[in-house]
Amino acid sequence: MTIPELDNVPLEYANQMFEAVRNGNADGVLKCIQQVDLINLIHTDGQSLLTLACELAHEDVVRVLLEKGADVQAANGLGQTPLMIAAANGQATMAKLLLDHGAAVDVQDASGRTPLILAAMSNHTDVMEVLLSDGANIHHADAEGRNAMDAAKILNAEESLAWLELYLAGEKNI
Secondary structure, eight states, X not given: OOOOXXXXXXXXXXXXXXXXXXXXXXXXXXXXXXXXXXXXOBOTTSOBHHHHHHHTTOHHHHHHHHHTTOOTTOOOTTSOOHHHHHHHTTOXXXXXXXXXXXXXXTOOOXXXXXXXXXXXXXXXXXXXXXXXXXXXXXXXXXXXXXXXXXXXXHTTOHHHHHXXXXXXTTOOOO
8 A cells, every 4th residue: 555645745735634633623634535535644754644643542533534544554653553552552442443443463663562562561451451352462572572571570560560460370351
């Protein structure tokens, strides 16, 4: 899939679209899409509309973008997909929405971190549950050889650590 770069789109439309996403204006996003197909527009900073909407926790905008065909795998300049951003920010409902639209559960960023590792690092056990219920690999290791359990230990993410220990012991049913 070819993703349009900001340079190939009339600046007026690009600005309107990014502004609508930043403001959480789902109706404005729809209006912009009807004018010009900007659904997979990438800003010069490497941020897609979907990634930006996830970062700003605009669930209605994420839903509109996904329904209109936004690339759920489009990564930002750090190699982070919308699912990774949702996981790191503790957005369980958004993570489920992205997974339901085909997001890869074990996708890796530039450091080899998966959404599960990112969620574990920040004690987002509700997101961890969503990811594991969708088949996330609990044993996947990042570029430094650390899995979700290791990342939780290093960062003293005690809630994540306790949750993962119960999950591995078979005491967490998901």
